[in-house]
Amino acid sequence: MSENYKNKIHDIAVNTFEVTCYMFPLEEWEMEDDPITEVPKDGIQSVVGFNGAAEGEMVITPTQELLTAIAANMLGEDSPSDEQKSGALGEIANIICGNLVPIFASNDKICYLDPPKIIEGGFDDAGSPKLHEETVLVYLDEGTAEITVHYSKEGEDD
Secondary structure (H helix, E strand, O other): OHHHHHHHHHHHHHHHHHHHHOOOEOOHHHOOOOOOOOOOOOOEEEEEEEEEOEEEEEEEEEOHHHHHHHHHHHHOOOOOOHHHHHHHHHHHHHHHHHHHHHHHOOOOOOEEEOOOEEEEOOOOOOOOOOOEEEEEEEEEOOEEEEEEEEEEEOOOOO
16 A cells, blocks of 8 residues: 555645646656755755544655745745745645545545644654654656655554
């Protein structure tokens, strides 16, 4: 099931970036010779918690270039402020997580989202040992985002 979740997370993120930010995924031939395999965690991140059919959180970590482009494209600003960048990142995280949590729904159970939080300087995403973890890298024409989802589905043994 893990690979299935990773594919769904990736597809949801790509679709959200396309529709909301006018950004497009890179094709394999467009990738640099040495693509980013990990996004630096010392910048800004957004965390959206969820509960209900599943409990957990989604963390999105963009490269600095992508963060600036997200805000610029969403707001139509050439040089967005740090506050605008934070707001835009929180909004894109909220949209991605909102589209993601239905994959956990079953038996008419739904997930409820917490408001997005902005974390600067790194987020301790070690998670709980009882939580599953899925991480995907999304390579876009404006930069790279790492999306990590920590979750436990309702009814799983503790």
